[in-house]
Amino acid sequence: MEWTWTDLWGHYKYVFTLDLVRYGIAASLSYILIWQVFGRLLQHRYIQKKRPGLKQHWHEVRYSISSIAIYAIVGVGILLGVRSGTMQVYSDFSEYGWGYLVLSLTLLILWHDVYFYWTHKWMHHPKLYRHIHKVHHQSISPSPWTAYSFHPFEAIIQAAFVPLFLFVIPIHSLALFIFMIYQIVRNVIGHLGYELFHNAFITSKWLNWITTTTHHDQHHHYFNHNYGLYFTWWDKWMKTEHPRYKEEFMEVKARKRSPQPKTSTSTQAK
Numbered sequence: 001m002e003w004t005w006t007d008l009w010g011h012y013k014y015v016f017t018l019d020l021v022r023y024g025i026a027a028s029l030s031y032i033l034i035w036q037v038f039g040r041l042l043q044h045r046y047i048q049k050k051r052p053g054l055k056q057h058w059h060e061v062r063y064s065i066s067s068i069a070i071y072a073i074v075g076v077g078i079l080l081g082v083r084s085g086t087m088q089v090y091s092d093f094s095e096y097g098w099g100y101l102v103l104s105l106t107l108l109i110l111w112h113d114v115y116f117y118w119t120h121k122w123m124h125h126p127k128l129y130r131h132i133h134k135v136h137h138q139s140i141s142p143s144p145w146t147a148y149s150f151h152p153f154e155a156i157i158q159a160a161f162v163p164l165f166l167f168v169i170p171i172h173s174l175a176l177f178i179f180m181i182y183q184i185v186r187n188v189i190g191h192l193g194y195e196l197f198h199n200a201f202i203t204s205k206w207l208n209w210i211t212t213t214t215h216h217d218q219h220h221h222y223f224n225h226n227y228g229l230y231f232t233w234w235d236k237w238m239k240t241e242h243p244r245y246k247e248e249f250m251e252v253k254a255r256k257r258s259p260q261p262k263t264s265t266s267t268q269a270k
């Protein structure tokens, strides 16, 4: 296995930049669009009563950048793993075919969901919580910036599922790229603060296994329920789903938009 420090540093910078751009675009776009541009129009869809202030956002962005710096180290580890032959990331489509690409991507999503549920529940253990997971829960009312807001120890745990997967299952670089977009989009949606999902995500058996924004929002608000990430299965099976998950979702969705005040805030500020 051949490598140089310059080579690894180049790869570190590449992974760091890519993830920073991914997080930056997903979190900023959601914040600008949902919180700012359509914020007033969607006011009644804001799940919690209290909104975070600038101090919380700064905490979230700082910890998110630190997490990205750690994810890039894991990225370098993956590069070394691939070069040594212990992990497999391939780039030739004909090697395993398109069917395998879709299957491996699905497996990676399922694996992330199960890995997240159990490591998350484990990090809630009173002996570990304060040292690992507390940073993330300092956002009681989450925002798109909360997505990567983890203590460095938690960032390592959060990233480790990828190399663990690659030890066993080869994956195409395109599948890995699609997955990285999927995970940040779902992560930001979970921390969006506004419930924008259709009621069918609660009422239909075809869709109610997908987590809504209220699902993870309740985890930040009430702390001891809804540990799941993409799917509601594990919380259902382990009986950790919040008893008022469906009710609270429906309650938010039933709210009517309040009529626009006659005087705008800009006028009031004058």
Ligand SMILES: [Zn+2]
Binding pocket: 120, 124, 133, 137, 219
């Ligand atoms: Zn938690």
Ligand SMILES: [Zn+2]
Binding pocket: 136, 142, 146, 191, 216, 220
């Ligand atoms: Zn969270």
